[in-house]
Amino acid sequence: MTTESIAGATVSTQANVYFDGKCVSHSLTLADGTKKSVGVVLPSTLTFNTGAAEVMECVAGGCEYKLAGSDAWQTSGPGxxxxxxxxSSFDIRVDQAYHYICHFA
Amino acid sequence: MTTESIAGATVSTQANVYFDGKCVSHSLTLADGTKKSVGVVLPSTLTFNTGAAEVMECVAGGCEYKLAGSDAWQTSGPGxxxxxxxxSSFDIRVDQAYHYICHFA
Structure with a gap:
């Protein structure tokens, strides 16, 4: 099961553009104050740093990722x-596109 | 005045990726069924075709645009x-980034 939509969101209209546009996201705030973002990573190999803990949920496409301190690339697909x-940080490799929801813990 | 956020939106989690990622948007549906999208155009010169009539609202950055049938490039900035x-169609030139809301008429 993939999460196709998120209801009741207040959407920040200005995009977050990272790595010259290899990653673009829009920030959302839900009614209970929860913050998330929806975004896409385009073909690239990138390293992302976290401030708060995050859960990355794939909604379409896919990626390979490697968490800091691990030698193992793992795959992540829809759902x-x-x-x-x-x-912390993680490396991500994308061949086509990785569409995601970022949940902040 | 720029529109910094849009409340009460149902957000499609999968991004719309156009022109190899030079334009990325996310689609929104409001409570009354109105559809919009929020997106960004990265440095490029592109031609967009419309199906339904659209109003493009700049929320950050800027662009130059030229409507079909016109010879005049015009500038569009925040607000x-x-x-x-x-x-119809329009040409758009972006130097840095053009963050927008697309309102469907």
């Missing part, structure tokens, strides 16, 4: 989630 | 809007 601790 | 008829 899959992976968690990144606070103040 | 500015321009309208495109249905079944």
């Amino acid at each position: 899959d989630k992976f968690s990144i601790p606070a103040n | 500015d809007k321009f309208s495109i008829p249905a079944n």
Whole structure:
């Protein structure tokens, strides 16, 4: 099951553009104050740093990712989630597109 | 005045990726059924075709645009809007980034 939509969101209209546009997201705030973002990573190999802990949920496409301190690349496809601790990082490899929801823990 | 956020939106989680990622948007549906999208155009010169009529509202950055049938490039910055008829097109030139809301008429 993939999450096709998120209801009741207040959407920040200005996009977050990272890595010269290889990652573009829009920030959302839900009625209960929960913050998320919806975004896409285009073909690239990137390293993302976390402030708060995050859960990345794939909604379309896919990626390979490697958490800090791990040597293992793992795959993530539609419906899959992976968690990144606070103040950490992960590498991500995308061949086509990785569409995601970022949940902040 | 720029529109910094849109409340009460149902957000499609999968991004719309156009022109190899030079334009990325997310589609929104409001409670009354109105559809919009929020997106960004990265540095490029592109031609967009319209189906339905659209109003493009700049929320950050800026662009130059030229409507079909016009020879005049016009500038659009934060808070500015321009309208495109249905079944038409416009050219857009972006130097840095053009963050927008697309309102469907």
